[in-house]
Amino acid sequence: MTLANPSKLRGAEIVEMRITPIAIVDPPLLNAAGLHAPYALRTVLELVTKDNISGISEIPGNVQTNDALDEAKSIIIGQDPFQLNRLKKRLEEHFGQESADERGDAPWDQRKLVHIFSAVEVACLDIQGKVSGRPVVDLLGGKMRDRVPFAAYLFYKYEGVGGELGFDTDPNAQGWAKARQAQALSPEEIVAQAQAMCQEYGFQSIKLKGGALEPQREVDSMLALREAFGPEVPLRLDPNAIWKKETAIEAGRQLEGVLEYLEDPVRGQTAMAEVRKELNLPLATNMCTTSFEDIPSSIALGSEDIILSDHHFWGGLRSSMELARICDTFGRRLSMHSNSHLGISLAAMVHLGAALPTPPYPLDTHYPWQSDEVIVGGRISFEEGAVKVPDGPGLGVELDREALEKLHQNFLKCGLTYRNDEIEMQKKQPGWKFQATRW
Helix, strand or coil: CCCCCCCHHCCCCCCEEEEEEEECCCCEECCCCCCCEEEEEEEEEEEECCCCEEEEEEEEECCHHHHHHHHHHCCCCCCCCHHHHHHHHHHHHHHCCHHHHHHHCCHHHHHHHHHHHHHHHHHHHHHHHHCCCHHHHHHHCCCCEEEEEEEEECCEECCCCCCCCCCCCCCCCCHHEEEEEEEEHHHHHHHHHHHHHHHHCCCCCCEEEECCCCCCHHHHHHHHHHHHHHHCCEEEECCCCCCCCCHHHHHHHHHHHCCCCCEEECCCCHHHHHHHHHCCEEECCCCCCCCHHHHHHHHHHHHHHHHHCCCCCCCCCCHHHHHHHHHCCCEEEEEECCCCCCCHHHHHHHHHHHCCCCCCCEEECCCHHCCCCCCCCCCCCCCCCCEEECCCEECCCEEEEHHHHHHHHHHHHHHHCCCCHHHHHHHCCCCCCCCCCCC
């Protein structure tokens, strides 16, 4: 890779913008909104300057977001990748400001502008790093840690690995490859899943995606995990805001002294604050406090102890650094939310996690559930549950164009244009409907 002379690039100009929707194999994982489809959608953005320096990013895939990115080309092409404030202002003027209410009731964020700008910002920071010869972490203020820890992310699931294999299994698989395809619907099966994942990746804390089964069964799974791993391994449970307040209080009391934190047991800041008062257990969220406009009421109500940032949903890496400072000011802790993703997003998360001034809780990641990759060199390695900060300039990862084309063909063949876990669940349970509050 050739780096341009920084003195010549004060007026760097974006001359090309490539938008590539891809589909990656995703197992049949259960959550409050239903069931994961055999493929998860992502979109890879590439910005290229007049000196042929390219910056890349990755965001959740959605046909509306892709169309909006295409519409934004007229705004982005011709701009200086160092002028992010100006770029953000122009995108806001064109698309209009979004409120937190536009997030939607589903567990994943459905806002459009935050996805667009986070994609543009990360790609521009990748360019800036390549121009200056510095990693993105340095552009965020510098490295506070060399490795960023992640948590094992467990799911209730049906048998199978997704993709063209559907629900088929490989009878010769061993270790995590075997556990990844296995059914996990009971506490015992969840423990087996956790043991295999932690053995493979070295994770030293564990999170279970709840909200999929009856609350007591999920509580029993957490108690089984505590018995299997002991008190030295922190545990978390995320019901995705699908419980009633009474259910959350009853379940939470059983888990006091067991969980490191309980994430989004109920929906909305007011309900979260009421549950928080009843429990001797920290509450976390990536659903009731999801934008800067939510923070004043969050502080006034006391709705959570921990905010799970996500640069895809908070408007980029720099905004996430701002959120970290606000959390420090008001006594909040920080962790990081995840969705099905590949190495570009993982690299961005690692740079952010390394730059945060206060050590975060180990971050969420779906990465063990994915088998595809779109970066040169293949999948990123974990050591003792952590990822080393990439050494190269920018994000420190590069596109594997052959892999990108293969995953783009997956997108064209699979027929999916947006995520809808309700439809997928109906294939297993006809008539099943998502409910914002179920138990």
